[in-house]
Amino acid sequence: MRIEVTIAKTTVLPAGAIDALTDELSRRILNQFPDREGQVSVRYAAANNLSVLGAPKEDKDRISEILQETWESADDWFVTD
Numbered sequence: 001m002r003i004e005v006t007i008a009k010t011t012v013l014p015a016g017a018i019d020a021l022t023d024e025l026s027r028r029i030l031n032q033f034p035d036r037e038g039q040v041s042v043r044y045a046a047a048n049n050l051s052v053l054g055a056p057k058e059d060k061d062r063i064s065e066i067l068q069e070t071w072e073s074a075d076d077w078f079v080t081d
Contacts, residue, residue, distance in 0.1 A: 001038040006045035
């Protein structure tokens with residue numbers, strides 16, 4: 001399973017946010033899908049988008065929910081120095 005998240009270039013994020021989001025999202029997805037190996041990539045692009053390759057529709061929907069939960073809880077897991 002391959003998961004690609006793109007964030008619009010116009011979105012201003014603090015330094016280190018892309019790497020932190022990649023790590024946290026990877027951790028949460030592994031907790032929900034321990035039997036499926038997955039690769040998560042997060043990068044800037046022209047628009048916000050989520051692509052899930054190699055997974056059934058139900059898994060794609062759950063991954064979308066996990067992404068939303070992760071994004072909304074950034075204050076809990078993203079720490080800036």
